[in-house]
Amino acid sequence: MAAALLLAGCASPSDQVTDAIDQAVAATATARVSLDLDERGRIFRTTSTTAVEDARREAADAARTVAEVDATEESEAGRRAEALDALDEAVRALDAAVDALAGVGDPADAADRVAEAEDALRALTRAGHP
């Protein structure tokens, strides 16, 4: 396990950023699906809340990973900055989604914000995979 973590830590800065963006895409997509199911009354509020909280944790984890990446080239630093902006917005959108499910704020607005954050992250994914 330690060796696995060591090896994961040896991934290139570019790969680490790409992986973190993929992780955040999965998290925001999970939250979007959960909020949609919640709006249509197809999921218990307890379950959708758990799913969105799990998604927020994943996105925050991804943001932390990118924040700790040491860029070795100018282009890597630029991509890291773009990723951090998108990830910070994703975490804020997921915060809003958790709040909305708890009755603070409008769930529809939160869902829109999560969808926008997901789109921004997906755009970065495409940019990272020419």
Added chain:
Amino acid sequence: MTRIFAVALGILTAIGGFVDIGDLVTNAVVGSRFGLGLAWVVVIGVVGICVYAQMSGRVAAVSGRATFEVIRERLGPRAGLANLAASFLITLLTVTAEVGGVALALQLATSVGPGWWIPVAAFGVWIVVWRAKFSLLENVTGLLGLALIVFAVALFMLSPDWGALVGQALTPAVPDAEPVATYWFYAVALFGAAMTPYEVFFFSSGAVEEGWTRKDLATSRANVLVGFPLGGVLSIAIAGCAAVVLLPQSIAVTSLSQVVLPVAEAGGMLALSFAIVGILAATFGAALETTLSTGYTLAQYLGWSWGKFRRPAQAARFHVAMIVVLLIAVGILATGVDPIAVTEISVVFSAVALPLTYLPILLVANDPEYMGEHVNGRGMNAIAMVYLVIIVVAALAAIPLLVITGAGA
């Protein structure tokens, strides 16, 4: 009539009890990343567990003793100790994963964090192990676990492109976005999840608990050969649901809350209720089985009095060992480690321990001193040898693949 009922009940509990947190998580992860491209591993794993579980059940029914007792006597204390160390440590890790799984399932129903549920889950496991009759704990959790059939129902309700799904299953290929090593890492993990060592020890010790004799061999075969494959179908249905709903949206499963989203999409709250009950029953049942298995393996190796058929006071060390195991599991989870990560690691290390678990069973099942006329036939030995090769390859590949892929990242 009573016999037919016993066979039917055995089969139903084998189906409901087949899936545990390892199967749930690994199949959902694989479905969300590879579609049904690794369904072939589930098929191989199910055939393997059928081969060795019915072998260990036969040893217990014919000799009247659990597999581990016979292994120590037949192979001596040193080989027995290697077997004990491998299976006990893996089962301890699996207990931890199952208790965490119970807590995560309760979180889905309440949204209260798993940290609050872990002590409750462990206490629940202990009280049932302490108080409930063996047949009751096995049958109730097995039958409630049948609620997981909702994953198969949900797969039909999602109206997937069956041609595409069958195509993924029959012509497996590594997706462009995934490295080849990661594909094989999850193949080993799925194999480890299907052939988890505790299953055979629980099966053979359960045979002694229920007083099986040679007359029960047919029932034992029916339970294994019908129940386990149908349990395997449930595993594939879980992967199928993830493949249809999560994979197209790039949602790689990392939490239990994602596993149930396809069920909610297909059948709304009613289906979701069944899924949560099924997951709770499957993880709680497996927590009971793994906890008992740690007690069985230790007690059978060390020659302690053991079994639920005895009063706890007559098998005190057996019960104390299980309490200590549960406390260790709670201690591990109290560090804040993600139960899903524990599950993923436990299924990989299960694969590593497989040769030490299954080779002794094969040796004992071929010993006429214990088995008399019920030793393995040529056909069974041929299949078992093929599986032994697969098991050794999986065991050797597990750790390198874990390192190369960064635990499947």
